[in-house]
Amino acid sequence: MQINVDRGAARASGMKRKSGNRVLALGLAIAFAAPVHAAKDPGAAILPPRANSSQQQAPAQQAPAQQQAPAQQQAPAQQAPVQQAPAQQAPAQSGALAPVQKTQVNSQAAYERLLNNSGVTVQWLWSAQRGKLNAIDDNDVVRLEGTQANFEGTLKIKGEVVSIDSDRFVFRGTILILDAPDKGRRCERTGDYEFKATGKRKYWRLQQMESCGRLTDYVDVFY
Template identity: 45%
Template structure:
C-alpha cells in the first residue's frame, strides 16, 4: 500500500469514542506518523547510536493503535534494550507511548531496568530523532532511548 493511502487508512481507523477514551492512536500530524513508520532504528546510548549499530524498530497497526516493537543489542558484549507498546498520540514533534521498556546488562553487567507506563518522546531543535523524556529511573542513571527518523 502506498504511504499516503496507508496514512489515510490509519487516520480513518483512529477515531475516538464519544466518551473521549481513545479507541486508537490519535494522529495530530500524518507526516510525523509517516516518519515513525519509516524510522531508521532505535538506540540506547550505552550500546551505540551510530547507524550500523542501531537496533530495529517495527511499527505496525494493531487494534487501532500504532504498535512499536524493537530491540537494540550490543554486538559481541552484554547489553540489550527492548521496547514494546502502543503510541497513544502523535504530534508534529512528539508522541506519547504506553508500554514496556527494558534495559539489561548495560552499562554494567547484571543491571536490569524494567519500566512499564506512559512515556513521552520528543524531537527538539534540529535533531533527527525522538528522545524519551523520562530518562532517569533505575539506579540513578540517565538512560537515553532514541528513535531515529
C-alpha cells in the same frame, strides 16, 4: 303453830326458786360453752391459707427468664467477624495498563515518519548498530516493538502509541535495559512515556530519562 307452818312453806318455796335458778344458769353456761369446745376440737379440718400457695409458685415462673437471657446476648457476637472477608480482594487489579483503543494522530507527517523510522538505540551500547523498531498500524492503533543488542547489553521496547504530534509521541508499554552500562543491571519500566524531537535532530528522545540507579538512559527513536 300457824305461824311456823307458813314459815316452813315459805322456806320450801324459796329453796325451789334457788334450785330453779341454778338449773337455768347451768343450762345457759352449757349453751355458751358448746361453740368453744367445737372450735377447740382437735379433729376439725384446717385448710391452709391461699396466700401460701401463691408464694410457693412465684419462683417457678422466674426460672425460664434466667435461662433464656444469656443465649440471646451471645448469638450476635459469634456472627460479627464474617463480614470482613470481602475487604481482602481490593489489591488484585493494581498495575494494569489500559489498552489503547485508537491512536490519536494530530500530525500526518509525524505519523508517516514514525511508521518509516530508522531504528532505536540506547547510548550504553557504544559499538552496537541501531536496533530495528517495527511500527505498524493495526486497526487504527500504532504498535511498536524493537530490540538493540550486542555484547555490551540489550535494549527492548514494546507497546502502543497513544498520540502523535508534530514533534512528539506518547508511548504506552515497557522499556527494558539489561546489562548496560554494567553487567547484572536490569532496568524495566512500564507505563506512559513521552518521546520528543527538539531542534534539527532526527530522532525522538525519551523524556523520562532517569529511572533505575539514578542513571540517565538516552533512549532514541530515529527517523
